[in-house]
Amino acid sequence: MSNGVHEIEDAALLFVFGYNGADSHPIVARRIVRAKQKGAKIICCDPRRIETARIADMHLQLRNGSNLALVNSIAHVIIEEGLTDDKFIAEHSTGFEEFKELAKNYPPEKVAKITQIDPEDIRKAARMYATSGRSMILYGMGVCQFAQAVNVVKGLANLAIMTGNFGRWGVGIGPVRGQNNVQGACDMGALPNSYPGYQNVTVPEIQAKFEKAWGVKLSNKAGIPLTQVPHYVLHEPEEKKIRAYYVFGEDPAQSDPDLHEVREALSKIELVILQDIYMNKTGQYADVILPSTGWNEHDGVFSCCDRGFQKIRKLIDPPADANVLTDWDIICRISTAMGYPMKYDNTEQIWNEVISLCPSFIGATYEKLEKYGNIQWPCRSTDMSDTGTSFLHKDGKFANPDGKARFSSIDWQPPTELENDEYPIILSTCREVGHYSVRTMSGNCRLLRNLEDEPGWVQMNPELCEDLGVKHGELVKVLSKRGSCIARCLPTDRVKKQAVYMTYQWWIGACNELTIASLDPISNTPEYKYCACRVEKIEDQQWAEKYVLEEYQKIRESMGVQKDKGGKAA
Amino acid sequence: MPVKQITSTCAYCGAGCQISFTVDQEANQILEAVPAPGRTNDGTLCLKGHYGWDYINDPQILTKRLKTPMIRKGGKDSPLEPVQWDEAIDYVAKRLMDIKAKHGPDSIMCTGSARGPGNEANYIMQKFTRAAIGTNNVDHCARI
Numbered sequence: 215m216s217n218g219v220h221e222i223e224d225a226a227l228l229f230v231f232g233y234n235g236a237d238s239h240p241i242v243a244r245r246i247v248r249a250k251q252k253g254a255k256i257i258c259c260d261p262r263r264i265e266t267a268r269i270a271d272m273h274l275q276l277r278n279g280s281n282l283a284l285v286n287s288i289a290h291v292i293i294e295e296g297l298t299d300d301k302f303i304a305e306h307s308t309g310f311e312e313f314k315e316l317a318k319n320y321p322p323e324k325v326a327k328i329t330q331i332d333p334e335d336i337r338k339a340a341r342m343y344a345t346s347g348r349s350m351i352l353y354g355m356g357v358c359q360f361a362q363a364v365n366v367v368k369g370l371a372n373l374a375i376m377t378g379n380f381g382r383w384g385v386g387i388g389p390v391r392g393q394n395n396v397q398g399a400c401d402m403g404a405l406p407n408s409y410p411g412y413q414n415v416t417v418p419e420i421q422a423k424f425e426k427a428w429g430v431k432l433s434n435k436a437g438i439p440l441t442q443v444p445h446y447v448l449h450e451p452e453e454k455k456i457r458a459y460y461v462f463g464e465d466p467a468q469s470d471p472d473l474h475e476v477r478e479a480l481s482k483i484e485l486v487i488l489q490d491i492y493m494n495k496t497g498q499y500a501d502v503i504l505p506s507t508g509w510n511e512h513d514g515v516f517s518c519c520d521r522g523f524q525k526i527r528k529l530i531d532p533p534a535d536a537n538v539l540t541d542w543d544i545i546c547r548i549s550t551a552m553g554y555p556m557k558y559d560n561t562e563q564i565w566n567e568v569i570s571l572c573p574s575f576i577g578a579t580y581e582k583l584e585k586y587g588n589i590q591w592p593c594r595s596t597d598m599s600d601t602g603t604s605f606l607h608k609d610g611k612f613a614n615p616d617g618k619a620r621f622s623s624i625d626w627q628p629p630t631e632l633e634n635d636e637y638p639i640i641l642s643t644c645r646e647v648g649h650y651s652v653r654t655m656s657g658n659c660r661l662l663r664n665l666e667d668e669p670g671w672v673q674m675n676p677e678l679c680e681d682l683g684v685k686h687g688e689l690v691k692v693l694s695k696r697g698s699c700i701a702r703c704l705p706t707d708r709v710k711k712q713a714v715y716m717t718y719q720w721w722i723g724a725c726n727e728l729t730i731a732s733l734d735p736i737s738n739t740p741e742y743k744y745c746a747c748r749v750e751k752i753e754d755q756q757w758a759e760k761y762v763l764e765e766y767q768k769i770r771e772s773m774g775v776q777k778d779k780g781g782k783a784a
Numbered sequence: 785m786p787v788k789q790i791t792s793t794c795a796y797c798g799a800g801c802q803i804s805f806t807v808d809q810e811a812n813q814i815l816e817a818v819p820a821p822g823r824t825n826d827g828t829l830c831l832k833g834h835y836g837w838d839y840i841n842d843p844q845i846l847t848k849r850l851k852t853p854m855i856r857k858g859g860k861d862s863p864l865e866p867v868q869w870d871e872a873i874d875y876v877a878k879r880l881m882d883i884k885a886k887h888g889p890d891s892i893m894c895t896g897s898a899r900g901p902g903n904e905a906n907y908i909m910q911k912f913t914r915a916a917i918g919t920n921n922v923d924h925c926a927r928i
Contacts, residue, residue: 440923459893504876509795530840
């Protein structure tokens with residue numbers, strides 16, 4: 215995020231796009247509520263009537279997959295009505311003239327049939343965003359999980375640049391990052407194209423710096439993104455194939471799109487290593503299991519969604535009968551056995567090495583994290599007075615070589631797999647407030663599991679339920695070109711008739727059996743928010759209920775759970 | 785009962801909430817989690833923050849805690865057999881070195897983790913991938 219979470223409540227206008235905070239980040243969502251209480255206007259852009267829509271001044275209930283058409287149209291109105299911040303554009307940006315040409319093609323009246331939004335509403339929203347004085351954009355997976363995703367982010371950035379909503383308190387653009395340490399994994403260079411601190415692997419000076427620090431020759435060729443692993447296993451020629459896959463703290467056999475293809479890939483990889491705290495679906499394909507300590511059993515640092523480094527602390531020891539090691543210790547031992555010795559006594563030693571190599575992090579010492587609790591990078595000085603940076607781009611300075619923000623001129627493109635006669639409905643994935651990711655943590659918490667359990671729900675418009683003759687709580691079959699699963703019908707007028715919604719942590723209601731592995735060409739994020747599906751009524755409900763129970767028990771047993779433990783499906 | 789209050793960061797979403805845990809160190813048990821005053825959470829927590837630590841007690845509702853290294857000694861279709869750490873580490877190192885020797889470093893893919901392990905473990909994983917294996921094939925579950 216370009217701004218801090220704590221700044222959200224001080225915005226004069228929040229433009230919340232494809233971001234359902236109430237389910238994905240309840241505590242960030244509280245800031246949206248507080249902003250409203252303090253007088254902020256809220257515009258919510260989402261195909262569903264999410265909680266934010268209920269308190270919003272405007273809800274633009276756009277058609278799924280029309281994001282960039284709407285964003286470009288808002289830009290069109292801002293330009294047409296002379297609401298741009300011309301001084302900011304002139305001093306701090308490049309590419310505006312070209313963008314103006316593109317935006318001409320997006321009058322609200324023209325995009326109405328793509329977005330399904332009243333042109334007057336687009337005009338009103340554009341005026342509100344451009345004239346509030348302090349507008350902040352918050353976006354989430356409703357922007358990122360499309361094959362056209364990065365370009366929508368650039369489109370949203372266009373809006374912030376042209377109205378001067380960057381580089382001040384309470385403005386900016388906030389990708390509210392989902393997982394607890396997804397920001398941290400990126401910060402640390404668990405990315406195929408960058409070393410820690412976003413230092414590109416293809417830049418010779420940076421390569422030389424890391425070669426010197428690590429005492430070894432390094433590759434200058436960017437690596438493979440994780441979402442392309444199935445392709446590299448199944449479809450690349452022999453000399454380019456992936457043959458070993460070291461999976462650390464994740465479960466691609468549950469969380470990745472088109473699970474049939476993922477399973478086929480996992481079963482064909484010569485060596486699959488799983489390092490985790492719990493058995494999971496991927497573990498069933500693992501040749502080796504390396505058990506590690508869990509959150510609360512080790513020290514370290516997390517990065518939260520707004521670049522904030524914070525300590526995690528060891529609270530307890532692992533169970534007495536558990537022969538587990540910390541993740542970093544396991545990896546260091548393997549590395550040493552392979553002839554590249556790595557040895558550290560504690561996480562602080564590792565952290566000191568990290569920050570010594572990353573100019574943006576160098577001031578975020580353990581001493582400061584202990585003293586201040588939280589340091590938002592960039593923090594470029596070890597002096598105790600440097601406590602980090604709440605908002606980026608102060609005084610209109612941007613990270614490009616010329617110090618200026620760049621306008622991007624990009625046309626909207628439709629999603630990859632459109633509805634058709636056989637699969638007439640849109641399937642989009644979404645979040646479940648009580649559960650987290652593949653739920654090996656939250657599903658193993660006695661209280662949280664009581665909130666929701668297998669097989670999960672499929673959110674459907676009541677009219678669609680009526681057409682299909684299905685009622686609340688009935689088990690239904692959901693199918694796509696790639697597979698099928700069984701879930702419980704949840705009629706809700708929060709969703710339009712043209713789309714249904716499912717969450718991805720269920721084994722039986724596994725929506726990733728259906729999703730499509732169509733990736734954004736830049737971020738390689740799958741199009742989880744759009745594929746074509748069909749919902750079918752199941753006549754024999756007794757059979758279906760029995761199937762769910764038996765299947766649940768079967769999978770639990772395959773995960774090593776004893777028969778008398780745990781519970782039954784809800 | 786020697787009870788201690790320890791503050792840590794929640795592992796359930798990107799909000800970065802601060803939690804004050806009550807820990808019985810003698811019994812090696814977490815007793816309670818209440819909100820701590822953090823910059824982002826401002827003294828509040830959601831349900832996952834309050835109750836999301838119980839998994840550490842291994843109630844075996846869904847899956848089982850992994851407590852020992854395991855190897856499929858008889859190939860892909862054989863069962864996972866418990867082994868000691870030295871054997872597991874040697875096995876992984878040898879097989880990775882074999883694959884690297886035969887097919888090159890770019891035939892190996894590693895992942896970081898956006899979940900509980902933390903920044904230091906991610907740093908070590910990408911350093912291992914780049915320096916010990918010799919490839920930039922390292923990525924994580926940022927996109928799900």
